[in-house]
Amino acid sequence: MTLLGRVGRALLWLVLLVLVLALAVVVWLKVTSAPRVSGTVTLPGLTGPVTVTRDEWGVPHIRAQASDEDAMYALGFVHAQDRAWQMDFQRRVSQGRLAEVLGKAALPQDRFLRTWGFQRAAQSALPALSPETRRMVRAYTAGVNAGFRQGKLAPEFRILGYTPEPWTDVDSISWSKLMAYDLGGNADDEILGTRVVKRLGEPGLNEVLPPYPQNAPTILDREELGLTGQAPRTGSETAALPDATLRALQAHLDAARSLGMERVPGKGSNDWVIGGSRTASGKPILADDPHLALTSPMLWYLADVQGPRLRAIGASIPGLPGIVIGRNDRVAWGVTNVNPDVQDLYIEPEGARLTQRTEVIKVKGQPDVRLTVRESAHGPIISDVGAGEVGPRVALKWTALREGDTTLDAFLGLNYARNWTDFTAALEKYVAPSQNFVYADVDGNTGYYAPGRVPLRQGWDGSLPVPGDGRREWTGYIPFAQLPHTYNPADGLVVTANNKVVPDAYPYPLANIRNWAEPYRAQRITDLLTQKPGGLTLDDVKGVQLDTVSLVWRDLKPFLLATQPDGDLSRQALDRLRGWDGNERAGSVEPTLFEAWLAELQTMAQDELGDGTRVNSLAVLNQLRQGGELCRDESAGRADCAAELRASLRRAVDGLAARLGPDPAGWTYGKVHTVASNHRAFGGVKALAWLFNHSAPTNGGTNTVNVARPEPGTMQQTHGPSYRQIVDLADPNRSVYVGSLGQSGNPLGNHVSDQQKRWAAGEYLPMSTDAGDWGRVQTLTLRPGR
Template identity: 65%
Template sequence: MRLLRGLGLLLFVLLLVVFAGVLYARKVSNPVVSGSVQLRGLTGNVTVTRDRWGVPHIRAQASDADALYALGFVHAQDRLWQMEFQRRVAQGRLSEVLGDAALPQDRFLRTWGFYRAAQSALPALSPRTRTLISAYTAGVNAAIAQDRLPLEFRLLRFRPERWTDVDSIAWSKLMAYDLGGNWDQELLGQRVVARLGAAGLDAVLPPYPAGGPTILSSQELGSTGHLGTPGTPRTGLAGVTLPAGAAAQLASQLAAARSLGFVNAPGKGSNDWVIGGQRTSTGKPILADDPHLGLSAPMLWYLADVQGPTLHAIGASIPGLPGIVIGRNERVAWGVTNVNPDVQDLFVEAPGAPLQSRTEVVRVKGKPDVKLTVQWSAHGPVVARSDEWGDRQSRAVTLQWTALETGDTTFDAFLGLNYARNWTEFRQALGSYVAPSQNFVYADVDGNIGYVAPGRVPVRTPGWDGSLPVPDDAAHRWTGYVPFSQLPQVYNPQDGLVVTANNRVAPDTYRPFLAGNRMWAEPYRAERILQLLNPGHPLSPADVAAAQLDTFSLVWRDLKPLLLATQPDGALSTQALALLRDWDGHETLQSVQASIFEAWLAQLQRMAQDELGTPAQPDATALTSVAVLAQLRQDGPLCRDTRAGVRDCAQELTRTLSAATADLAGRLGTDPARWAWGDLHRSYSKHGAFGGVSAIGWIWNRGLPTPGGTDTVDVARPEPGTFRQTHAPSYRQVIDLSNPNASRYIGTLGQGGNPIGSHYADLQRLWRDGQTIPMSSDPADWGRSETLNLRPAR
């Protein structure tokens, strides 16, 4: 009884804390959204009208700088904690507020130097960009001065510092990491070659299928003069075997990055496409985009409509970054997906190689400061060091990466897109783009469409493919970058269609992107989108929106004959196979076959673990669907597992089906007819600081049953071991160039950062169910609204 009373008292105290937090959040941290405020730094009047979904429509009279000032102000009003957390990640200053549990993350972030890279980028930007960033910074600081801080600051007992211009660049470096690297594949590649030989690389990390769709054809590249300069084909896989100590250091950094949500997982990707007017029911282009990123709470994106005298942009912004990242203005629209060129390389420096160094102090909440020495070479940061080489001399492992180099003008490109009025200005803006390389699709109100894949793509010395760590010698050099004029691009393609789904950009006739690249997404999403966009009749905006939500599994189509030929072992396996025989392949919420298929596929994706071992990250050695298919078709060696008594792929299919059904029975009960996909597969939007704290994480975290699966167009690959959906279409847009205000968009949760606010998660069910809200700058489309007037302080 005494224990029960104690537990009851603890629960009572916890409820009081939560209740107090709720009162605080309601009274203090909710933004002021109506009335009038006077703010220093404005040059003229600005109105901020929030529509019924909390989307701000900013109207600045005097200057575009005032419009960006207001964007900074509303970003900080609604998402100040998100902005604070993001900049502390970029700075490597999480331990100051979270304690020594965040030290591994801070060490990784300081070692790589993300914030130092942001500092070096600022001077390279154009005067216009610098002016607009400074205006945005002033707006953020004006909101901080209002002293309506989110609940997180109260719980962690600190106040935010003033925002700086570098802070507005810094998060873009982490986005570049999330979207633009393969250093972890180099580590895996080394592991594969060491254990399976060079031939094993194609089994574990297979090249893009020969018949898979490419974004551009040889004819499209050649007809526009952008075929590229043929390069030297791959001549070998010679690399350096990293000793255990260096590999362990790199694995530790990889684990730290993954704990922050930066995961290069199979199935992570995005879709965008543009359709010419000759294919549409409106007679004008339709442009669609749905970038697939890690789910977070609050959501990454912030929808906004920003207008000044010459700036008229609406779409998805990111709190902390000025401008619209994906969207449209009154004349042109654009969308992005990840290109995935190989822009990272690990080098082993020679003994005694010249290095620069500095000592950084990591402040730790409640603990003594920690001093960290960071070093870098001409290639980039020293990411590991070891004296375990054959000659027992100390060598540094360094990383060369385009996003860490000086002179990054990517911000010029994004702000330039906000202003672009035609194809020429669009391409001019993208000429400044550095990293992470993206597939940009384009459309304008005059009926033109196009595509560009900008960014710095290194040209390597002949014979080196970039797939493994290499020595720092004359045979392994970056000799320059692919010129912008030779990067893949096309304007008004003859067939009136450009589709991108992180698939291979171009066929073999275009070589600069191909050497060593094993990062292309599997062809399934691109192939399915092409099927959906060639229905034999003109496409409407509704048809395009429906294509974004497609849950048909082409992976199932390919694996079906192999899986259905399996010899079942036990009653559950027999019942599961019987259910699969009649499945139409759509991974809907109600489908029990989707649960069986995804659970089985997850087991098959682990077939290389006995050969490669089980690293700290459970999906680090997970095979792609293409790799699984190849092994099953060829009765490949990865199927065999002598410890488990598995001699061939037939036995592996029996074993994995039995394991999958046993797993499902443990989660959902022993009746396969009740294994609905929606009962197993849920989105998981996690708060960055408190999401993993069981006592209070529920206040911020959000989730609900979701459709889709591995490599469906509505991509929803389940997380290994949990079946949670941690990556998703983070934003959707369908832009109708015949009537831009009829365009639609949506985010995963809501506009607000206050977990009890009305706009924290009011878009979540709409997003899950495929609904959208008006992407309109017309007040008639905004519904009930509230207006805040921003006035210059006198």
């Protein structure tokens, strides 16, 4: 044999050896991290036996005999079995302890989290909870720790070289504080608004942050609220901030964005409830699909939890006890974000009394970092970044940082609600983030409530930072009985899609005029549900939930099609768009053209406000209708909106050609528009991304009902319906639900992504407590012991 031949054979054996070793490592990781799902285990802290029957999709059906606390213990146990890394990561986010395991790259995030004080807020909330909730939290905590003690470490722990600390009761509140940030407040709008006023004057606010259209649908109308006349409007107060301070404030937003905690156009939700007068069965149907970050693991964990009194099934969040969205045997509920204005930025005057504390941030492989956090009477000073003070001291006041947060009481109360009275009694304890709750029960009743603490302001609207000299203070909160609500509405329909909740006649300042989502989703849902005046079925509701027709295209179409093409590719794009019906399907070319063009148009304010600034679809429409100033860019030689349309189309098609080739016939949407369910820690690590990330082509686009906004640049979908449910109150076990990925957080688990294909295809799982609907099952029995 020649030398070359011997070398070749040696290399072949080396490659085979590496592959065998890699396979052995994978098998070892799978065996050592797979949770036990059958047989019997003895666990301390239980008062009686509990069975955990996982169905063919890995959804646990928990049956506790002795107490509801045992059922909650078991929920904590299965959360720890399937999502231990996710739970630990979430609490590290709340605690600002990411650098401890991820290194100095996570320092900006830890500084943001420690400065805002999420963990301190969680600690202050625990004593306010009712004794019943405290017992359930303690049982859940015991179950989580029992799961941790099983010794089945998730691969992430092994890769990073640490084990999770014991769970505490406060950890079960921490994640709710992060959700409150993710879904509530307008500090980011105040910062953007300040930049707009500084560059464009107050009239620029309507250009960049357009008010909600006067003729667009509100969730409740004047008749449902019993309103007459017109409520007085308050104005904004302009407060200038130097660029250095604005950059410091923006640094916090950037840190939050890197954690997926940002308000983006694709983040919102839809829910609606249909009364029996509109359904084929004569009983209500309730639908919900919260639009959040589509991460790996997915946010939600489907579960069916039953004890002597508890009968709840739906979507839970690992780390939180109870079902967050779902139903019990009598009542169903769904949620979408209200987004009232619950945050204010105060510019503290010289001489204002400040306290301070020192936070010690441990950094993996590096010396500890000491962070000084200052606070005023309003809240933490968030304009201090890194080296310290950079100018005016800007404090944050926010309902979620106030003491006495009893939101967890509310959610556990919903799990037990038997009727509207119980339901509203639970919601009276709700603090943040304010949500649109829709309601239905087996007796045929429907309802809606928007609970939460919403500040009252006298003489100012909270849309911009204000002086902290005592002249602009909260005077209380909107009384619970006066918050928007309705019970058995006459028209048998309540639709919410983050749109404006109430008409202008509502006497309380629920939100400033720029906080609402654009009305496209709400309008489309209402149109589809009212086109069939009676006889709506569960399948009809599925069709609405999965609808991908773009009303944004309908509004922009006449302006876009009037564009004069700049080159052959632009001409071909316009020719294709002329006959398009606006349905954004993965197999079509037209959605690719439209969404790429829209993304370019949304950058039209960058020459005025800097790179990274994006306006929404409504702002684009207003500019094109009015020949607005944002269309103009003297430095680029664009004098009007016609020039902006021509140039933005050219940029869009040139970018697509560079990415997909020169022939537009091959630019099908599904090639670029894929869901990116990426891992929070390893999603961007090339050596590991293949193991932890999951992707699939998806339908839908910007502001479609099945919302699937493409990210600028990549056109991937990173936010959307993280969970879907449709509850049929005529036969609750005929209800359906599905998550965006899978039950397991283990990348080597059997159920890590088995729901994703169903989710992308618009299919569902049975939301049933009947074992006959569960398919192949595995049962684990938990027995009390030492």
